[in-house]
Amino acid sequence: MSILIYAESENKKLKKVAYEVASYASSIAENTQDEVVAVTINVENTEELGKYGVHKVLNVQNENLNTFNVDHYSDILTKAAEEVNANILVLSQSANAKYLAPLVSVNLKAGYASNVVELPELDNGFQVKRNVFTNKAFGMAEITTDKKIIGLSSNAFGLHEKETTAENIDFNPEISDSNIKVQSVDKNTDKVSIADAEIVVSGGRGLKGPENWGMIEELADVLDAATACSKPVSDMGWRPHSEHVGQTGKPVASNLYIAVGISGAIQHLAGINASKTKVVINTDEEAPFFKAADYGVVGDAFEVVPQLIEKLKEFKANNA
Amino acid sequence: MKILVCISHVPDTTSKINFTDNDSAFDTNGVQFVIGPNDEFGLTRAMWFKEKQGASVDVVTVGEKDAEPTIRKTLAIGADKAIRVDTKPIDAFQVAEEIADVAKNGGYDLVIAGRESIDYNGGMVPGMVAKMIGANFINTCVSLEIENETATAIREIDGGKETLTSDLPLVIGGQKGLVEEKDLRIPNMRGIMMARKKPLEVKAPVAEKPLVEFKKFSKPAPKGDVKLVDAENIDELIDLLHNEAKAI
Ligand SMILES: Cc1cc2nc3c(=O)[nH]c(=O)nc-3n(C[C@H](O)[C@H](O)[C@H](O)COP(=O)(O)OP(=O)(O)OC[C@H]3O[C@@H](n4cnc5c(N)ncnc54)[C@H](O)[C@@H]3O)c2cc1C
Ligand SMILES: Nc1ncnc2c1ncn2[C@@H]1O[C@H](COP(=O)(O)O)[C@@H](O)[C@H]1O
Numbered sequence: 001m002s003i004l005i006y007a008e009s010e011n012k013k014l015k016k017v018a019y020e021v022a023s024y025a026s027s028i029a030e031n032t033q034d035e036v037v038a039v040t041i042n043v044e045n046t047e048e049l050g051k052y053g054v055h056k057v058l059n060v061q062n063e064n065l066n067t068f069n070v071d072h073y074s075d076i077l078t079k080a081a082e083e084v085n086a087n088i089l090v091l092s093q094s095a096n097a098k099y100l101a102p103l104v105s106v107n108l109k110a111g112y113a114s115n116v117v118e119l120p121e122l123d124n125g126f127q128v129k130r131n132v133f134t135n136k137a138f139g140m141a142e143i144t145t146d147k148k149i150i151g152l153s154s155n156a157f158g159l160h161e162k163e164t165t166a167e168n169i170d171f172n173p174e175i176s177d178s179n180i181k182v183q184s185v186d187k188n189t190d191k192v193s194i195a196d197a198e199i200v201v202s203g204g205r206g207l208k209g210p211e212n213w214g215m216i217e218e219l220a221d222v223l224d225a226a227t228a229c230s231k232p233v234s235d236m237g238w239r240p241h242s243e244h245v246g247q248t249g250k251p252v253a254s255n256l257y258i259a260v261g262i263s264g265a266i267q268h269l270a271g272i273n274a275s276k277t278k279v280v281i282n283t284d285e286e287a288p289f290f291k292a293a294d295y296g297v298v299g300d301a302f303e304v305v306p307q308l309i310e311k312l313k314e315f316k317a318n319n320a
Numbered sequence: 321m322k323i324l325v326c327i328s329h330v331p332d333t334t335s336k337i338n339f340t341d342n343d344s345a346f347d348t349n350g351v352q353f354v355i356g357p358n359d360e361f362g363l364t365r366a367m368w369f370k371e372k373q374g375a376s377v378d379v380v381t382v383g384e385k386d387a388e389p390t391i392r393k394t395l396a397i398g399a400d401k402a403i404r405v406d407t408k409p410i411d412a413f414q415v416a417e418e419i420a421d422v423a424k425n426g427g428y429d430l431v432i433a434g435r436e437s438i439d440y441n442g443g444m445v446p447g448m449v450a451k452m453i454g455a456n457f458i459n460t461c462v463s464l465e466i467e468n469e470t471a472t473a474i475r476e477i478d479g480g481k482e483t484l485t486s487d488l489p490l491v492i493g494g495q496k497g498l499v500e501e502k503d504l505r506i507p508n509m510r511g512i513m514m515a516r517k518k519p520l521e522v523k524a525p526v527a528e529k530p531l532v533e534f535k536k537f538s539k540p541a542p543k544g545d546v547k548l549v550d551a552e553n554i555d556e557l558i559d560l561l562h563n564e565a566k567a568i
Contacts, residue, residue, distance in 0.1 A: 068477075070457060070459075094478055095459075095460055095475075095476065095477050095478045096477070096478075098443050098459065098460075099447065099457075099459040099460070099475075100447075101444070101447070102412070102416075102443075102444045102445075102446070102447025102448045102450075102451065103447050103448075103450070103451045103457065105413065105444070105447075105448060106413075106416075106447075106448050106451035106452055107451065109531075110531070111411070111413065111531030111532040112412070112413070112442075112444055112531075112532065113442075113532055114441075114442045114443055114444060115441070115442070124535075127535060131441075132439070132440050132441065132534075132537070133331070133337045133438070133439060133440075133441070134438050134441055135540075136337040136539070137337045137339070137537055137538065137539050137540070138537065138538045138539070138540070139440070139534045139536070139537050139538075140534065140535045140536045140537070140538075141532050141533065141534050141535070142532065142533050142534075142535050143531065143532050144529075144530075144531060144532070144533065145531045179456050179486055179487050180456050180457075180458065180484055180485075180486045181484060181485050181486070182482055182483070182484050183472075183483045183484060183485055184482070184483045185477070185480065185481075185482045185483075186480050186481045186482070186483075187477065187479050187480030187481075188479055188480055189479075191479065192479075193478040193479030193480075194478075194479075195478040195479070196478060196479070199567070199568070223568065235501060241462070241496065241497055242476060242480075242481070244496070247333050247357075247438060248333065248357045248358075248438075248496060249496070255567050256561070256565070256567035256568065266333070266334055267333045267334070270333070273540065276565075276567065277561070277565040277567040279557070279561070280546075290546050290548075291543070291546070292543065293546045294543075294544075294546065294547065294565065295546065295547050295548075295549060295557060295560055295561070295565075296546045296547070296548050296549070297548070297549050297550075297551050297554075297557065298548065298551065299551030300551075303551065304551050304554065307554045308554050308557070308558075311554050311555055311558055312558060312568075315558050315562070315568075319562075
């Protein structure tokens with residue numbers, strides 16, 4: 001039996017989440033002695049997966065798969081799972097992985113748990129801890145089927161090196177037709193996306209207007225971070241809807257979340273609570289965000305943020 | 321065009337989440353239930369198809385009797401018929417099987433569900449339904465037009481957007497963006513009166529057993545106090561983030 005992972009890539013290069021799911025799968029394998037197999041699609045160099053405990057790579061090379069298509073990609077994962085007789089499939093929680101996982105679940109009749117944050121517990125059935133109620137709580141979910149699918153929340157498990165050699169195997173299953181046609185992709189390639197970012201810098205209504213976002217972007221730039229915003233900020237059109245984070249917006253599970261001029265309403269916090277370290281900058285020391293944050297600065301964003309940018313630049317220069 | 325909108329009956333976003341029965345069940349005490357926010361966007365888009373393109377709009381919820389006020393609300397907003405599958409929703413696969421059965425028997429062209437629910441928020445049901453009924457599937461859908469049996473949709477991807485086309489039947493996982501927030505509807509008196517005369521069908525469940533079951537719930541450990549850093553001493557913040565939190 002084996003544990004299969006979907007090692008995602010972008011522009012033919014593996015993404016960090018690929019190493020994260022590999023780390024997770026190889027940690028399970030330490031207990032179960034399963035073989036860890038990765039599926040890659042149009043990846044140039046898959047060697048790096050060996051660093052994270054992957055034994056075998058099913059390497060798909062097909063020009064028709066350069067653009068993500070949910071039918072094609074779920075088909076490949078299903079066929080790969082059958083090929084290596086996988087009993088566990090691990091995926092990330094990227095938009096694409098979340099899109100295809102339910103289809104694979106039906107194909108394999110495999111119980112699927114998404115938003116998983118820890119390794120499975122194996123003593124009492126197969127149970128995984130997952131986020132529920134948009135990060136307001138956790139649930140232990142028992143997957144009762146022989147085949148299991150785990151959607152691993154990003155940054156939840158981290159990277160764990162385990163040196164192996166990943167054997168590369170060409171894998172070119174026949175791909176069925178899809179009725180879904182991608183007409184155009186509009187992607188901001190020079191910016192980190194909220195889903196991929198280790199650090200997210202987020203602005204709220206306290207910033208007064210869209211013209212003041214320059215400093216948020218500069219702060220994000222210095223930190224290699226993605227920019228985000230609270231719901232009213234996107235509702236008023238100060239920032240695009242895709243930046244809205246929270247319970248009804250995008251979930252954030254970054255290592256560091258910096259909230260500037262955000263009050264910390266329950267719906268906002270619910271969506272960002274999975275972030276590891278939270279910093280708040282707010283003039284009002286009574287703002288609820290101070291109860292949720294690890295570090296706080298009571299102060300005016302227009303004074304604090306420019307200082308923070310300067311000091312961070314110095315810090316980066318000294319630590320380069 | 322026949323549209324089916326999937327409605328999850330979920331705790332209001334301001335709800336405090338607690339558990340009972342030895343942390344094995346969600347404590348509904350004092351919790352107000354609402355139409356899932358993502359479903360509300362989908363329902364409103366469905367109403368647009370009804371009003372502009374003559375579509376019919378049915379809604380379905382998988383849940384026990386306590387979910388009825390929530391689906392009555394969708395009738396008051398303008399849905400034509402409501403179906404409640406009378407069973408306790410336990411996991412996404414089971415819920416999807418129930419919805420797939422309704423969708424197949426009803427011959428719907430379009431099934432609108434939400435990207436995720438806000439209770440057990442698996443983000444699983446819509447894709448499962450699509451696969452079970454052999455329909456096309458578009459997730460994280462922020463725009464949907466249908467002309468001559470062809471759908472044009474915009475999907476949110478990490479870091480951007482993608483425009484897709486697909487034939488019907490189609491299932492979408494919808495979210496904010498499908499309609500403007502200001503266009504969301506609150507039932508008015510006339511709608512509420514009319515809803516009383518609309519059919520609310522209660523259907524027996526067909527699904528086998530669930531594949532995943534919650535055994536126990538817990539809440540995040542209470543947070544320690546925030547460490548306050550003086551606004552004049554930003555160096556300290558950087559030091560803490562670097563040395564203590566190891567976040568930069
Ligand atoms: C159904 C529903 C769903 C929702 N979903 C979401 C969601 O997903 N995400 C979300 O974010 N919200 C959501 N909300 C809205 C939420 O309840 C809050 O209204 C919102 O988060 C507030 O945004 P804010 O903090 O930017 O603005 P405000 O609450 O107006 O806070 C602004 C803050 O900025 C501070 N401030 C002012 N001036 C300065 C300055 N110069 N420097 C520093 N600080 C300053 C103020 O002290 C204040 O704390 C939802 C609401 C509902 C009803
Ligand atoms: N019990 C239910 N009854 C009807 N629709 C549901 C139910 N649960 C989930 N859905 C639909 O599926 C979407 C995604 O839910 P989930 O997969 O639970 O995150 C929701 O937004 C609803 O549209």
